[in-house]
Amino acid sequence: MRVTAVRQWIVEFGYYNAIYVRIETDDGVEGVAEVAMRRRTRTVSAIVEELGEYLVGKDPTRIEQHSERMYRDSFLGGTLLTIGMSAIDVALWDLNARALGVPVHRLLGGKFRDSVPVYTHARATETPETFAREVADRIAMGFTAIKTTLPGFYTKVSSVHHETPAAIPARQTETELLPNWIWPLLAEYFAAAREVAGPDVHLMLDCHGRLNVANAVRLCEVLEPYHLTFIEEPVPPERPEWLAEVSRRSTTPIASGERWAGPYAAAPFLEQRAVAVAQPDVIFCGGITAAKRIATLAEANAVSIAFHNPFGPLASAATWHLAATLPNLLISESMLTPEQLVFWDRYTDDPPRVSGGEWLVSDEPGLGPRLRIEELVKHPFRPEYDRGGTR
Template sequence: MRIVESEVLVLGTPWRNLTFLKLTSDDGLVGLGEARLTNRTEALLAYLDAVRDRYVLGIDPFDTEKLVRTMVHGDQGRAGEIVATAIALVEMACWDLKGKALGQPVYRLLGGAVRDAIPAYANGWYRVERTPDAFAEAALRVVSKGYRALKFDPFGTLHGPPTRSELTEVVRLCEAVRAAVGPEVEIFLDMHSRFGVADAIRVVRALERVDLGWVEEPVDPLDAEGHRRVSSAVGVPVATGERLYHRSEFLPFLERRACAILQPDLTHCCGIGEARAIAGMSEAFGLLVAPHNVAGPVAMAANLHLAATLPNLRIMETFNDFEADAPLPSGRAGNPVLGAASGCPGVVDGAFPLPQGPGWGVTLDEEVIRSFPFRPGHFDIFAPHWHRRRALGPVGS
């Protein structure tokens, strides 16, 4: 079995471009990978084109370990975000091909499921006016979709030490969400590395009464000692890891017991194999994993196959139910991200059911993808427009 064709497709949305990789084997099977690379999609496309003949065409998709090692070490330079994402796309597509060739869902090839369902939390639902009432109303719509956990960033344009009034506003937003969803719904906060250690501690302490499941990336993503200091000073678990790309980068966080939850992103850390290695290391140190996932239906399915096999899984992230509707090729309005592929399960009573194979169990709708081409632009988490939908349509669409 050899790969004879490689094709890249991009679906553009108002705030993210989703890159899909199709690898076709000599017996006609198609394997799929997918990733969202913030503000660097053009660079990713250029690199995928450069390695197509060098590394991808002609390989046996069952040789994923050899493939990843070759792509990591073959070009001498360190494999950073762009290269690690490209490797992940190829590796994911190879796993899909292996599952299809063997007629099995990928999670069975990884050792089998250790759970019947994967608990889920919603993200991307809160692009509304930054008022307590608007946040509360949006959170209620999340719960109405069947979610029992949600995450948000209440900090707006803050990037650095907050004033007393700014911190009071953040607390009011969080308390409004807690009051709206009640005590049974989990709430996680993403701090997006906005603060230094002292300010992060101050902010988290002010929010402890909201009863948070975790606070995420309170300080610089590479600062293991800073994370440890925050973790030691607050009464809320700390999560981090979405911007780490190799197991060696996670090791200082484990050795220092710098956090409670690690969040590898399989679409950025070279794929399923590396993500499983990171999860195994985390288990040995007594840490949970909550994979970071901000991509579309193919990456969602791949994450579910991974999550099904992890004994130390905390919960799984998804954004996809909260994309704005747009005109689809059928002529009706619909969610283009969910419409880009079929087969990925949705959330039912707070959890994803196990995905069905073979492979990821997902089929692309290329007509939908080609209807929403790459969208140039700059995504800035600290800019006011990210926190209001405006042209993006109503929350919950």
């Protein structure tokens, strides 16, 4: 069996663009994948095209070899490269599993669990009261774990602009002066959320690296009474020692990892115990191959895995097939809003479904979902989604 073509389609996906990839072979077996990088879609597309040129004519069963060569032969690494690698890698796993008529998780060692717990998102909104209503709405949908972005810094955000102006400017750096009112306001938000959620619902906070170390510690102190499951990226994620200091001074677990470009980037954070929760993204870090290595490193350092995954059906399927095999899984992210699910059903047949905050592990061949090419071509790339304007 040899690869004959690697094709891709860029499509609009609500508030960003997604790239769908299909690897074709001379045996007629195909594998598909989905990646996305807001603001750099065309760059990633070019990398996928170049990696696809390398793959044509090769044996698609040599996944480990291709992962190594795509990484080393590129010479310069970084997340943009590993996103392109992810598209190829995930499609190869799908292709190989379909060739054998088995689900991807079977090739990864088989099920450790029969269902994967997932969390969803609630907007921070303009007031604690409206945020509490958002949380109550997600609980009514059956979720028992909910994450939000940093109140005051975010209300409703797209990849293009802040749809509602934030109290803290979008481009304010982590070292600039913060107003004193932000700390009691943060406490009010999570007091309201905890009141409607009760003690058993997991609440999480994503800071997008907006604070310096001192203010991150202050944030952890302010939110300690509300027993968050984790605080994500309280400081910029480039330096493990920054996260390690916050972790040492916080009783709330600290999470990070969505921007890791493979296991070599992840290793210092895990070895230094900079985080209690690792958040690799299967479509950012180099694919299933790289994410599995990161998960193994995390397990060896007693760190839990909470996958970053705010994307669509194939990205979710790839993430959850791997998640089903891991002994150190904590939970996985999902973006299962009604607005996003429209695109899941538009672009794929048999997308993964979540009920009661869990994905029941599928035994369908490959990743499960199949692409609807006729729909992909109807909804092409939208340049305005790649302009930026938020941190």
